Amino acid sequence: MDATDLVRELGLRADSQRLRGDVEFLADRPRSRMREPEAMRRAEAYVTRELAAAGWRTERQPFDVRWRLGSADRPGSRAVALGLRLHRRLAGANLVARLPGGDSRPTVIVGAHLDTVDGSPGADDNASGVAALLEVARLLGALPQQPAVTLMIFDMEELGMIGSRVAARRARRAGRRVAGMICLESVGCFATGPGTQRMPPGFARAFPAVAAEVRSSGRRGDFTLVVHRRSTAPAAALWRHAAKSMDPPLPVVTLRDPRPDGPLGALIGLAVPPMNHLGRSDHASFWNAGIPALMLTNTANFRNPNYHRPTDTPDTLDYARLTTVSVATATTAVSWPAN
Known part of the structure; x- marks a missing residue:
């Protein structure tokens, strides 16, 4: 089955009301291992139940790390790309899900973080990503042939991608090869009015073609941004094709991060500030571990006025478009192209 046929089949099965139900359950309160541990346990239990169904x-893969450089989980709509903090000790847990009877084929990881910043229920950041991951699980679990896909739900992204850094190291050391990783980061907020999409300072100079594309559409925040590197350019093109094959099609903007995978890419980002915005989620942990990855996002604070605020609530999301994000992600994970 080619990608267009798969999009059509999965699109018939996807359910925007299921996605809304997932977001409403998860985003009725803030979730944080350090500040709201009971809410994190409740969210973990929900995700585990839905995956089992x-x-x-x-x-559940616990971790306990010490003296890790990360960030603070402060509320507020302003993102600080280099707001560094040294964490003395952090104990958390990632969730890793697989279909039973897996084989030795290279796997594609689909991941999203479960935690929120202090005081925010995090409907967009990142209950939307977790809900899309759960819908991917339902769509792929119903396929007649088992796909080579692994699902990961990360802890402590808001503290500096702590959970995904642990997960990426474990994935690199594991015997099974990882073909690539898809990160779902703040994927539910869309704004169709003109001027609703902003760009970071220096972005237009660093990425003139992408900036021109955004301007040509009237700076409407109605698209999904797919951030990739050379290693995941074919996967980004496939995701774009899948999203545009839906009815109605979803506008997509692709942005190539010119840095190489591995630690060198992270170091280059320190010298070019606009690059830091391209690594603000869990995909960066996999990039730094040398694993090909791409990020799907609505650009977070550059579109969503509720970013990291108490007003990031389920009623602010677009569930029809979130359904398209889920279908395109499932299609790409199953049909991941070889480089």
Whole structure:
């Protein structure tokens, strides 16, 4: 089955009301291992139940790390790309789900973070990403042939991608090869009015073609941004094709991060500030570990006025478009192109 046929089939099965229900459950309160541990346990239990209902086996992978450089989980709409903080000790857990009876084929990881900043229920950041991941699980779990896909739900992204850094190292050391990773980061907010999409300072100079594309549409925040590197350019093109094959099609902007995978890419970002915005989620942990990855996002604070605020609530999201994000992600994970 080619990608267009798969989009059509999965689009018939996807359910925007399921996505809304997931977001409403998760985003009725803030979730944080340090500040709201009971809410995190409740969210973990919900995700595990939904994955089990879709046929996935979930393993809880605790971690305990010390003296890790990260960030603070402060509320507020302003993102600080280099707001560094040294964490003395952090104990958390990631969830890793696979379909039973897996084989040795290279796997594609689909991941999203579960935690929020202090005081925000995090409907867009990032219940939207977790809900899309759960819908991917339901769609792929119903396929007649088991896909080579692994699902990961990360802890402590808001503290500096702590959970995904642990997960990426474990994935690199594991015997099974990882073909690539898809990160779902703040994917539910869309704004169709002119001038609703902003860009970071220096962005137009660093990425003139992408800036021109955004301007040509009247700076409407109605698209999904797909951030990729050379290693994931074919996957980004596939995701774009899948999203545009839906009815109605979803506008997509692709942006290539010119840095190489591995630690060198992270170091280059320190010298070019606009690059830091391209690594503000869990995909960066996989990039730095040398694993090909791409990020799907609505650009967070550059579109969503509720970013990191108490007003990031389920009623502010677009569930029809979030459904398209889920279908395009499922299609790309199953059909991940070889480089």
